[in-house]
Structures are given as C-alpha cells and as structure tokens.
Amino acid sequence: MIKYLKTIDDKCVGCMTCTAVCSKLYFKQENPARSAIQVNDLGKGAFHLVACDQECRLCVQECPVQAVTVTKGGFVRVDKNACVGCLACVAVCPIGAMRYYPGEKAPFKCVACGACAKECPKQALEITQKEERA
Amino acid sequence: MSVTRNDFKVLSERRYERKALHRGYSDRTLHVDLGTRTVEERPVSADTKKRFVGGKGYGLRLLWDSVKPTTRWNDPENAIVIAMGPICGNVNYPGSGKSLVVSISPQTGVPIDSNVGGYFGPYLKFSGFDALELRGKSDREVILFIDGNESLVQVLEAPASGLEKDTHLLAEQLTHAFAANPDELQQVSVVSSGAAAEHTWIGLLNFSLYDRRRKGIRVKQAGRGGIGTVFRDKRVKALVVRYKGIEQDNNAAADPAAVQRIGLKLHREIIVNDDKQCKMRKQGTAHLMEVMNDYDLLPVKNHKYGQDPSGPELASWVWEKLFSQNLPDGCWFGCTMACAHAVDQFLLETGPYKGQKVCVDGPEYETAAGCGSNLAVWDPHGILEINFYCDTYGIDTISFGTIAGFLMECWELGILNKERTGGIEMEWGDWKAACELMHAMARGDAFGVLTGKGVKFLASHFAKEFGADPQLMKDIALHGKGLEQSQYVAKESLAQQGGYYLTNKGPQHDEAWLIFMDMVNNRIPTFEKKAEALHYFPMFRTWFGLQGLCKLPWNDVEPSDNAKHAEPNKVPEHVANYIALYTAITGESLDWDGLIRQSERVYNFQRAFNVRMGKGKREDDKPPYRAMGPITAAEYESRAERYDKALREKAGIDPAGKAVDEKVKLLRKFRTEQYESLIDAVFKRRGWTNDGCPTPEHLADIGMDLPEVIEVVKARISGKA
Numbered sequence: 001m002i003k004y005l006k007t008i009d010d011k012c013v014g015c016m017t018c019t020a021v022c023s024k025l026y027f028k029q030e031n032p033a034r035s036a037i038q039v040n041d042l043g044k045g046a047f048h049l050v051a052c053d054q055e056c057r058l059c060v061q062e063c064p065v066q067a068v069t070v071t072k073g074g075f076v077r078v079d080k081n082a083c084v085g086c087l088a089c090v091a092v093c094p095i096g097a098m099r100y101y102p103g104e105k106a107p108f109k110c111v112a113c114g115a116c117a118k119e120c121p122k123q124a125l126e127i128t129q130k131e132e133r134a
Numbered sequence: 135m136s137v138t139r140n141d142f143k144v145l146s147e148r149r150y151e152r153k154a155l156h157r158g159y160s161d162r163t164l165h166v167d168l169g170t171r172t173v174e175e176r177p178v179s180a181d182t183k184k185r186f187v188g189g190k191g192y193g194l195r196l197l198w199d200s201v202k203p204t205t206r207w208n209d210p211e212n213a214i215v216i217a218m219g220p221i222c223g224n225v226n227y228p229g230s231g232k233s234l235v236v237s238i239s240p241q242t243g244v245p246i247d248s249n250v251g252g253y254f255g256p257y258l259k260f261s262g263f264d265a266l267e268l269r270g271k272s273d274r275e276v277i278l279f280i281d282g283n284e285s286l287v288q289v290l291e292a293p294a295s296g297l298e299k300d301t302h303l304l305a306e307q308l309t310h311a312f313a314a315n316p317d318e319l320q321q322v323s324v325v326s327s328g329a330a331a332e333h334t335w336i337g338l339l340n341f342s343l344y345d346r347r348r349k350g351i352r353v354k355q356a357g358r359g360g361i362g363t364v365f366r367d368k369r370v371k372a373l374v375v376r377y378k379g380i381e382q383d384n385n386a387a388a389d390p391a392a393v394q395r396i397g398l399k400l401h402r403e404i405i406v407n408d409d410k411q412c413k414m415r416k417q418g419t420a421h422l423m424e425v426m427n428d429y430d431l432l433p434v435k436n437h438k439y440g441q442d443p444s445g446p447e448l449a450s451w452v453w454e455k456l457f458s459q460n461l462p463d464g465c466w467f468g469c470t471m472a473c474a475h476a477v478d479q480f481l482l483e484t485g486p487y488k489g490q491k492v493c494v495d496g497p498e499y500e501t502a503a504g505c506g507s508n509l510a511v512w513d514p515h516g517i518l519e520i521n522f523y524c525d526t527y528g529i530d531t532i533s534f535g536t537i538a539g540f541l542m543e544c545w546e547l548g549i550l551n552k553e554r555t556g557g558i559e560m561e562w563g564d565w566k567a568a569c570e571l572m573h574a575m576a577r578g579d580a581f582g583v584l585t586g587k588g589v590k591f592l593a594s595h596f597a598k599e600f601g602a603d604p605q606l607m608k609d610i611a612l613h614g615k616g617l618e619q620s621q622y623v624a625k626e627s628l629a630q631q632g633g634y635y636l637t638n639k640g641p642q643h644d645e646a647w648l649i650f651m652d653m654v655n656n657r658i659p660t661f662e663k664k665a666e667a668l669h670y671f672p673m674f675r676t677w678f679g680l681q682g683l684c685k686l687p688w689n690d691v692e693p694s695d696n697a698k699h700a701e702p703n704k705v706p707e708h709v710a711n712y713i714a715l716y717t718a719i720t721g722e723s724l725d726w727d728g729l730i731r732q733s734e735r736v737y738n739f740q741r742a743f744n745v746r747m748g749k750g751k752r753e754d755d756k757p758p759y760r761a762m763g764p765i766t767a768a769e770y771e772s773r774a775e776r777y778d779k780a781l782r783e784k785a786g787i788d789p790a791g792k793a794v795d796e797k798v799k800l801l802r803k804f805r806t807e808q809y810e811s812l813i814d815a816v817f818k819r820r821g822w823t824n825d826g827c828p829t830p831e832h833l834a835d836i837g838m839d840l841p842e843v844i845e846v847v848k849a850r851i852s853g854k855a
Contacts, residue, residue, distance in 0.1 A: 062470070064462045065320065066346050085382025086225040086468025087394060091401030100398075102391035105382040 001129045003074040003112045005037065007049035011124035014039055014047045018116035018125060025115050026108065027101075034101050036110040037125070049124065051110040052076060052097040055133065059089035059098050059109075067106075074129070080106040137297060137311050142277060142290035148173040152285045153262055158220030158385045158719040159183070163196065164263040164287065166278055168368050169210055169270030171289045178264060185837065189219030190247050190679035191736040192265045193236035194743060197245055198842075200269055203746050203855075207240040207360070208367050210271045216255060216325075216373075217265035220720050222682020223256035224385055224468075226397025227715055228404060229684030231256050231466020233341070239359035239639070240335035241533075241588050242616040244744045246359025246639050249679055251465030251474065252341025253323035257282060257377035259682075260384045272369040279312065282377035292371045300328040300526040300576075302492060304372060305342040305351045312374045320344040324351070325373040327362035328528030329576040334586025336533040336618075337362025340525060347461060352476060352495050354465045357530040358642055359617055366528075380467060388721030396715050397468065400708075404470045404691050412690045413450065418473035419499035419686075420453040426503065430773075431623045431649060433508040435562060436539035437612055437760055438769060440623040444512040448502055452514055471687050473498075480518055484569045485576075487526075497521045497531070500643075503621035504535020509542060509568055516565025523569060527576045532642075533588060536618035538568045540589045543610055549602045556581035590616045609759040614641040615749065624761045626776075627653040628805075629664045632812050635757040636668055638740045644685065645672040651703055665815035674704070676733035681716065688712075735838040738821075738828045742838075745827055745855070746846045752813060752826045763805045767794040770801070777801055827851055 019035035027034040038050040054075045059068045067082035068089055078089070078098075083106040090098045090107050100107040117125040153160055161178045178192070186195045193215040200213040214237045224230045233255025239246035258266055261282025268278070275292035298304040305324040313319045324342040331337025339362050340353035356362075383390040408415050426432035427445030434442045457475035465474045477494045497505070497517055505511065505520040524531045538560075544550045545560035552559060556579055558570045574582030585592060593611035597604040612619045617640025624630040630653070633646035648667055651657045658664045678685050693707045713724050724732075744750030763777075764770040770777050771794060778789040781797060785804040789797050817824060821832030827850045833839045849855035 061460055062462050064464060064467045084225050084380045084467045085394075087398050088401055088462065088468055088470045091398055091405050091470060100394065102394060 001074050002054050002132060003129055004054040005051045005110055005112050006126050006128045007051055008124045009048050011122045012047040012049055013122055014041055017119050017121060021116045021119045036108055037116050050095055050097055054112060058092045062088045062092045075112040077111050078107055078109060137293060137307055139311050141293040145289045145291050146171040147288040150175055150285050155386045157388050157721050160262050160264055162263055163265040165267045167270040168268060168272040173287045185735055187680040187732050188264060189217050189682050190234040192217040193234050194245060194740055196265060196267045197236050198743055201238060205238060207238050207364055212238045212364060214268045214361060214364055215265055218255045218259040219680055219682030221715060223259050224393055226393050226468055228400055228469045228471045229687040232682045232684050234679045235339060235356040235361050237361045237364045240363050241360050242640055244747045244749050245740060248356035248358045248361060250341050250356035251354035253343045254325050254341045254375055257323050257375040261375060261377050275369050275371045277371050278373045280375045301326045301340040301353055301528060302526040308372055308374050309344055309351050312376055318378060320346055321378045322376050327365050328526050330527035330529045331362035331366045333578040333583045334529060334575050335360045335363050335588055336530045336586060337366060337528050338530045339365060343465060348493060350493060353525060362528045385719050387719040389718040392718035396711055401470045403693060407694060408691055414471050414473040414690050417450045417454050418475045420502050421450040422499045423502055424449040433503055433621050433623050435510055436543040436610060437623050442507060447512040448506050448514060456514060473686060477518055483519060484566055485523060485573050492522055494518045494522045495525060500621050501531040504532050508535050508539045510562040511565045513565060520565060520568055523572045527572060532620045533618040536612050537585055537589055538571060540611055541585060544596060549596055549600050588616060589613050589618055609765045612758055612760050614757060615754050617641060619761060622649060625763055628808055628812055629658055629667060631757050631761055631809060632668045632816055636755050636816050638744060645675055661811055661815040664812060665819040668816045669819045673730045673733040673737060676737050677729055680732060680736060731836060734836045738833060738838050741828050742843045742846050745850045750826055755826060763801055764798060767798055770794055770798050823851060
C-alpha cells in the first residue's frame with residue numbers, strides 16, 4: 001500500500017499552518033520555502049496544495065545513486081547521506097513536490113508523516129492509503 | 135577469478151596531505167614515474183592556472199614539459215596526463231564529469247587529446263589533484279592506486295596470475311578488490327585497457343563507473359589516438375581511484391547556490407525538451423543515424439557513399455528498442471541528458487567470450503556508423519558485438535571502423551586475399567570477419583598487428599608490398615596526420631573538410647561540425663565566413679576540454695526559443711549558462727570573448743606543440759580525396775546530377791559532352807583548389823602563417839607568448855625547424 005498526504009484544495013483557507021508545522025519539524029524554522037507541503041495562492045480565496053503523491057516515482061527512477069527510494073511504509077524518501085545533491089529528482093518531478101533550498105546539499109519532500117494534517121484547522125489534509133498501481 | 139587487495143605487492147607509496155579544494159581547484163598535480171616508481175606532488179603556479187585554465191590546458195602544459203622534440207610515443211618520457219578542469223565534478227550542471235587525457239600519439243607523433251566520462255576524473259580531482267601525470271616505463275605490470283579516502287598513493291605490483299586482460303572483467307575485478315566494502319563499489323573507478331591495445335596503435339583507455347542498478351561496471355572511453363597503447367607500453371595494467379564523499383559542493387564553489395540554480399535550469403530544459411528534440415535520454419547519439427542517411431552523410435563502404443537503402447535498418451528507433459530504457463544512464467552524477475545507453479544481456483556469438491551474456495555500452499553514433507554502415511553491416515547485433523569487443527579489448531571504435539572499411543575496400547579491389555589476411559575474408563557486410571580481425575588484434579596475430587597500425591601505415595604498406603596503386607591507396611585511406619577520420623561524410627561540405635582536417639590532433643568531429651550550417655542551411659557561403667566558423671567553433675569547443683565539460687548538453691538540447699537568436703548555431707543561452715557556471719564555481723568573471731580567449735591560448739599552444747614535434751605544417755592539414763569528392767567514375771556516376779551541378783554552378787565548367795573520367799578530374803582539381811583557398815582563409819583568421827605556424831605577434835596578442843613557445847615558432851618561421 002502507498003501511504004500519502006491527501007490534499008483537499010476546496011477546504012484550504014491559506015492559513016499556512018501546515019507549512020509552519022512542516023518546516024519547524026524538519027528544519028527548526030517557520031519558512032514556507034522549507035516546507036514539504038506547499039500552499040499556492042490562486043487568488044480570490046482559492047488555494048492549491050502541493051505534496052508528493054508517493055506514486056509516480058519518477059524521482060526514484062532518476063536518482064543516479066539510489067538515494068531516493070520507496071520505503072516499506074509505502075512512501076518515497078530521500079536518504080540525505082547517500083544523496084549527491086544533483087537535483088535531477090527536483091527537475092523530473094511533474095508537480096514540483098520534490099523541493100530544495102538554495103545552498104542546502106540535499107533536496108527534501110513530503111514523507112507522509114501527517115504532522116501538518118494533524119494541525120490543519122480545516123481538515124484540508126489527511127494521511128491516507130492507496131493501492132500500488134499494477 | 136577473484137583477487138583481493140592483499141594480492142597486490144606495494145612497490146612504493148606516498149602519503150599526502152588532504153587539502154580542501156577551493157573554487158574548483160586544488161592547485162596541485164600528481165606525478166608518477168613508473169620507471170623509478172617515485173610519486174610526487176607539485177603545486178600549480180598562478181601563471182599556469184591563468185594561461186592554461188585546467189583540463190586539456192594542464193594536460194598539454196605537463197606533456198610539453200615532459201617530452202623533447204624527438205620524443206616518440208614509446209619513449210619513457212612520453213607522458214599520459216589525465217586532467218579535469220575547474221567545472222569538472224559538479225553534480226548540478228549536466229555533462230560536468232569529463233576528464234581530458236593527452237599523450238604523444240603512436241598514430242600521429244603529436245599530442246592527442248581525448249575527452250572521457252566515467253567517475254575516475256572527478257574522484258581523482260576530489261582526492262586532491264587537478265591532474266595526474268604518468269611518465270617512465272615499468273619493468274613489470276603495475277597498478278596505480280590513489281586512495282582519496284586515506285590520502286595515499288601506491289604503486290602496486292600486479293599479481294603474477296589471476297588478473298584478467300580485458301576491461302569488462304579486469305575493471306570489475308579491481309572494483310571489487312579495492313572497494314572498502316560491498317556497499318562502496320560505486321566509490322571506486324578504474325582506468326584500464328585490453329588485450330588489443332598491446333598489439334595495435336589504436337589502443338584506448340576505459341574509464342569505469344559502477345552501475346548500482348546493473349550491479350556491475352560500465353565504461354566510457356578515452357578513445358582516440360592510441361593512448362591505451364602508450365598505457366600498456368608503460369606496463370600499466372590499471373589505475374584505480376577510491377573516493378567517498380561526493381556531495382553537492384565538492385568543488386567548494388564561490389557560489390554553490392548559483393551552481394544549483396544554473397544546473398536545475400538545464401535539468402528542467404532537458405526533461406521538457408529532449409523528447410521533442412534529440413531524444414538523447416532514449417537513444418543517445420544513435421538518434422543521428424537516419425538523419426545522416428537522409429542527408430547523404432552516413433558513411434557507407436569506407437565513406438564511398440553517404441546513403442544506403444538499408445540505412446533505416448540501423449535507425450534510432452531500432453536502437454531505442456535495444457537499449458534498456460528508463461535508467462539514469464549518465465556517465466557522471468547529475469547528467470540528466472543520460473546518453474550513455476547500454477544493451478543488457480547481450481549474447482556474444484564470437485571470440486573468447488562466445489556464449490556469454492554481457493552488457494554492451496553503446497553504441498553511440500560513431501560506432502554504429504563506423505562499424506555498421508561504413509562496413510555495410512546492417513545487422514544491429516553485429517554492430518553490438520563489434521562494439522563490445524572494441525571496448526573490452528581496448529581499441530577505438532572510430533579508428534577500427536575506418537580501418538576495417540579500408541580493408542574491406544582493399545579486399546573488393548583485389549589487393550587483399552586470404553593469404554594476406556591470415557584467412558579472414560574481409561567482405562563488405564561480414565561483421566564476423568570484422569570481429570575476427572579484432573580477435574586477431576587481441577591475440578597479436580600478424581594481420582592484426584599489421585592492420586592495428588592504422589590506415590596511413592597500411593596505405594603505403596599495401597602499395598609497397600602488395601603492388602597497390604599508391605595514389606589510390608592515398609586517396610581511400612581516410613586519415614589526417616595518421617589519425618583515422620571519424621564518421622561523417624565530408625565530401626559535400628568544404629567547411630567540414632576544414633572542420634576535420636584543419637585540426638590539431640587529426641580528423642575528429644569534436645572541434646567543428648559544420649555540415650548542416652554549410653551544406654544544408656548555406657549559412658557560411660564565403661571563404662571568410664567559413665574561416666570565421668573554423669575559428670569560432672574549434673575555439674568554443676576547446677573550452678569544454680579546459681573545464682571538464684561534455685559538449686552534448688550545449689547543443690543536443692536547446693532552449694525552446696533558441697531559433698529566435700541571430701546565431702542559433704551558437705546556442706547563446708547555453709553559452710550564457712556556461713559563463714555563469716564558470717563564475718559561480720571559480721569566482722572569476724568571464725564574458726564571451728574571454729571564454730574564446732581562454733581556448734585560443736591553449737589551442738595555439740597545441741599548434742605550437744605540433745610545430746615543436748616537427749609537424750603542424752600546411753601539408754599536415756590536407757585531407758585524402760575520399761573526404762573531398764568522388765575518386766572513381768563509378769562514384770561520380772552514383773551522384774552524377776549533383777557533381778554535374780557542382781561543376782556547372784560552382785566551378786563554372788559545362789559538363790555537357792564531357793567523359794566521366796574527365797569530369798572526375800576537373801571536379802577534383804576544382805575542389806582541391808577550393809580547399810587550398812580555405813586553408814589560406816583559416817590560417818589568416820587564426821593568426822597563423824601561410825604554412826600553419828602561429829606567429830609570435832598573434833601569440834603575444836592572446837597571451838600565449840611564453841618564451842619556450844616563441845622560440846619554437848620563431849625557429850619554424852625562420853626555416854630552422
């Protein structure tokens with residue numbers, strides 16, 4: 001089974017709680033540029049949430065050192081120790097869910113930990129599961 | 135058979151101080167004398183760094199200092215230098231893993247330079263050296279081990295038995311023997327050659343990369359000019375480097391975030407555009423096959439023709455099906471162009487490994503054309519078999535393809551027979567005969583040794599020993615300076631004849647590829663425009679070799695709006711990328727003119743080096759007529775309409791009523807004169823004398839007026855050398 005963060009754009013109000021929770025948890029600072037979940041303001045009160053669907057796995061295929069792998073838990077993660085920092089995975093991601101912060105050695109992405117979903121005041125995020133594609 | 139590190143006896147060793155790189159350089163080079171087994175490190179002076187930049191520049195500088203004007207390829211003082219360049223090893227900009235190898239070539243007697251991928255160069259660089267020089271000759275088989283983790287260099291004696299001869303086995307053995315543990319196989323890279331490099335002048339060096347997905351080594355080649363032959367003559371079995379710790383900023387760039395940003399921009403361009411443009415990610419350079427056939431540029435039967443109805447049998451879509459897909463097949467980390475394709479589980483049908491399943495690296499265009507269409511081999515499996523054996527035996531597929539094409543034509547002409555070939559029937563299209571020739575080279579059989587000297591030697595040998603027409607031999611032996619031409623038919627493009635033959639090392643396509651600009655798009659119609667192109671492009675492309683870059687991401691993918699630029703052939707946006715990347719890594723400012731100037735210095739130094747070795751004359755820059763036009767009436771008649779038109783419109787001669795033989799002669803005279811005019815224009819543009827020697831004034835203008843260089847050119851110009 002694939003474990004992933006389901007995003008429900010209709011419910012999002014753009015409060016940025018999720019980006020604060022994520023960047024604080026993984027980078028010890030509140031900074032949307034260091035959050036694996038992204039909130040894109042489409043204007044007129046509409047928002048588009050972006051996080052890895054854990055399913056397409058083009059990044060896994062592209063990594064020259066196999067630092068991007070599918071875990072037993074059913075999500076995709078970057079092994080920062082094995083990563084050489086080429087950013088090919090960032091380029092190949094079709095939805096911009098593989099992220100990097102300028103000057104940082106390795107990229108980062110959503111690992112479906114659910115921390116943001118827990119804090120989202122509007123239930124626009126939830127951790128769920130889906131079947132592996134055949 | 136497995137070997138372990140304990141099987142290698144330490145003959146000498148040196149520990150060195152680990153020093154952090156600074157802005158793309160360690161400012162230190164490593165020198166190994168194989169005769170005395172001494173290992174030393176030397177600092178790079180600020181002046182050398184400024185004038186020679188890195189990579190090929192450093193290689194040529196060290197080679198110049200090592201050799202004398204009389205040095206031949208197999209003299210101990212001939213060096214092999216592997217040098218990287220400041221941009222080399224960054225993982226963000228695609229195509230940044232190249233190293234440049236130089237040596238005095240057995241084939242040409244002047245410096246050869248070869249640009250190669252694989253992990254060895256970057257690992258060597260991050261172990262702390264901008265270049266490695268190998269000099270002297272060993273009295274026994276040795277391995278040079280550079281341990282970047284332990285800051286240790288060792289000259290090791292190869293075990294008396296157990297070590298394989300050919301690359302696909304040897305590099306695998308050594309990778310396992312020198313990896314710290316099975317998880318660290320990717321942190322070892324091996325440079326090796328193979329059995330045929332010991333018996334021929336076309337030996338190459340294979341640079342390995344460990345492929346984690348295939349769980350085995352793969353290799354990229356420093357192919358041209360016989361550097362593998364020099365390597366084996368020195369009795370070097372292999373170079374092994376070990377380096378752990380590749381990460382985003384091993385170069386300690388001036389602005390690492392800018393390196394990321396510039397690299398990511400090209401990564402994205404490749405991901406979006408490649409499938410619509412060259413399909414390098416699926417087909418590699420083999421994407422060119424049908425294009426060349428369509429434009430009459432694909433070599434067929436020793437470049438006699440440029441097209442064949444069977445051409446589509448070797449088209450890109452054929453190769454795409456054979457290549458394993460969806461793998462990150464770059465030759466260095468972060469190269470999303472990923473053109474280093476491979477055919478897995480290929481079953482060999484001939485030779486010592488017959489019946490075994492192997493991984494074949496490639497073929498790239500040059501191999502598919504040179505060892506395929508050029509030999510009238512239309513079976514992709516035959517080409518794969520030739521490709522595999524060339525690599526593992528350590529010989530250059532380009533020279534091999536041109537040699538085999540020459541031999542097949544000589545067979546057709548009746549100059550060769552089974553008695554003369556040691557029993558090999560060199561019929562067009564017989565790929566097994568081509569393989570047998572290669573096995574003969576690997577075994578050291580008489581015909582293999584003879585033909586392994588290349589077509590320049592063979593042309594005079596066949597005339598002298600077998601009574602062949604000396605002029606015909608000269609015409610069809612496709613080489614310049616002794617180096618076999620690579621695999622584009624140059625006949626219909628005067629500019630490309632210059633691109634091939636007005637080169638420093640010999641006719642290799644890495645200096646200038648002007649066929650489309652010249653022949654198809656007619657963008658450079660005058661001698662002056664051709665000369666400008668034959669100045670700009672060789673200089674621009676030389677820059678890749680100074681930096682440790684690959685040429686392919688420059689113009690095998692283009693920005694979507696590239697055509698809007700006034701000079702789309704230069705891909706201006708990518709040039710801007712390179713300038714920004716150079717500045718981001720080195721911290722030095724550079725502009726477009728400055729980029730060309732960096733190259734111009736080294737290019738002219740290399741030309742002066744040729745002069746120093748007694749070559750570098752106008753006479754050395756002339757093509758055989760096979761590269762210029764139809765030699766025989768049959769060739770003329772195969773494209774009669776085109777050649778009649780050329781006579782009428784370009785030469786101002788009415789072909790009507792003239793016999794074919796006369797038209798052949800008239801066209802030949804015209805084209806030969808055109809080439810002479812081209813030489814005049816190009817030499818003038820490059821700042822050289824009419825005999826091809828850089829003038830002292832020009833050297834002063836470009837900042838390459840080192841006293842030893844000025845001395846050489848003055849001696850030539852005054853007629854003393």
